[in-house]
Amino acid sequence: MHRATLREVAERAGVHPATASRALNAATESMVNAATAARIQKVAKELGYSPNPIARSLKTSRSSSIGLVIPDLTNPLFPPIVRGIEDVLRAVGYNAWIVNTDNQGDVEAAAVVSLRQRNVEGFVFATALLDHPLLEELAAASIPMVLVNRKTAGGADIPSVTSDDAAGVALAVKHLVDLGHRHIVHLAGPQDTSTGATRRKAFRQALEDNDLPHESSRITLCETWSEEAGAHGMGVLLDSDTPFTAVIAGNDQLALGAYDALAERGLRCPADVSVVGFNDIPYIDKVFPPMTTVHIPHVEIGAEAGRLLLEQLNDPTRHPRSLLLPTTLVVRGSTGPANPARAA
Structure with a gap:
């Protein structure tokens, strides 16, 4: 089945592909004449065109997505934490790519490589071990990330959200x-x-x-x-x-x-x-x-992790901070x- 391209939309609407791209992006739509934008959007709908988020992320280096790395999705602890993370991220237009590692280091390493190839902007890790070279390596490379529920004992100052x-x-x-x-x-x-x-x-x-x-x-x-x-x-x-x-x-x-x-x-x-x-x-x-x-507080732990990650994405120079939430x-x-x- 043929998938309509941005160039085909532009040709049908009689505009340059760059103009079509701006008109079909909510963040840049205002840069295009309202009547022209409406025409482009109408053509895109008729052709069944939808933007390719991966192609856009490769061009802009912004994917509006993060990697969420979980050690065991069958553990009932994690779904409420994931819910908290996604609630915060979704509100500002971010999505989470969720991967399960089964507590296997090689699976985690491969997942991180795959997610980085998809241009995720940061990570939330629920897999942290006290001695975790991969996380230390990512921290040394200034990759935005937050640890949730667990912390490392290494030298890197990695933001975390844990319970007391x-x-x-x-x-x-x-x-x-x-x-x-x-x-x-x-x-x-x-x-x-x-x-x-x-x-x-x-x-x-x-x-x-x-x-x-x-x-x-x-x-x-x-x-x-x-x-x-x-x-x-x-x-x-x-x-x-x-x-x-x-x-x-x-x-x-x-x-x-x-x-x-x-x-x-x-x-x-x-x-x-x-x-x-x-x-x-x-x-x-x-x-x-x-x-x-x-x-x-499962959902709150996830929500705070999402907020800490957004802080890093919005201000990479901000000093990392960690949170300890109360238990009952x-x-x-x-x-x-x-x-x-x-x-x-």
């Missing part, structure tokens, strides 16, 4: 202490991410602050942010000699895995073991029992008073 994870863990521990729990364990997420490392460190500090047992056996490391990893980690804790009446998971998916492991052992939540998640992902209140979890504890049915028998 340490405060969230402290709220979770205090809630359990108020319920009488003194033996609490932690399912820690991958330690190559800022979320996993920060929440693990905050858990240990919260135990110390509340004069609770805080030996290293109370923390089990999970290799991935997944339900399967949470179930495996919970099984390790249940098979250990460490007594506990409550578990705080590094995220809600690990906590769902804890649910599975407890049910497999015939243990009840919260009668035998209380469970606290982290992130408050969509529908976590619909599981049984509804999960007590630390809420992070949402108490539901998965936590209850400590079971003395389990503590023993």
Whole structure:
């Protein structure tokens, strides 16, 4: 099927292609005589012409698009964050190219190359690892970008929007202490991410602050942010000699895995073991029992990331800044008073 070209529109309307281009671009339409612009637009409609955004971006170096790089699109954490980013960008005429990396570095690197070839003007990364050479390389090249939900530990000062994870863990521990729990364990997420490392460190500090047992056996490391990893980690804790009446998971998916492991052992939540998640992902209140979890402001995190990126695009000389958004504890049915028998 033939696709009408700008030159064909110009010839039919009896104008130069540059005039036709200006008349068909909302940003430059005012530069063309109103009657001429109307004639060009009428011809374009008759021919079924639509501008080629990629060709235009190659000519102007402006694509009005950004790359949004996500580690796992099946993780319910990310859709509300994406929504926040897109709400902000769409309002000013930007679109997002969304790519999923499956937590694979080579996939991410290839996606970044592909997006840059499409002339995206900046990036939002939700894939940041503490040690992330690709992001350091992009930062050194002054590529506009923002990290969302995670940060790097490298030397580059990359803008980021994250939640106050340490405060969230402290709220979770205090809630359990108020319920009488003194033996609490932690399912820690991958330690190559800022979320996993920060929440693990905050858990240990919260135990110390509340004069609770805080030996290293109370923390089990999970290799991935997944339900399967949470179930495996919970099984390790249940098979250990460490007594506990409550578990705080590094995220809600690990906590769902804890649910599975407890049910497999015939243990009840919260009668035998209380469970606290982290992130408050969509529908976590619909599981049984509804999960007590630390809420992070998903949509706001995305929206702020979009605003930070626009700041860079509008003023490349502006000093980069990062935001830490507050967390809250949402108490539901998965936590209850400590079971003395389990503590023993």
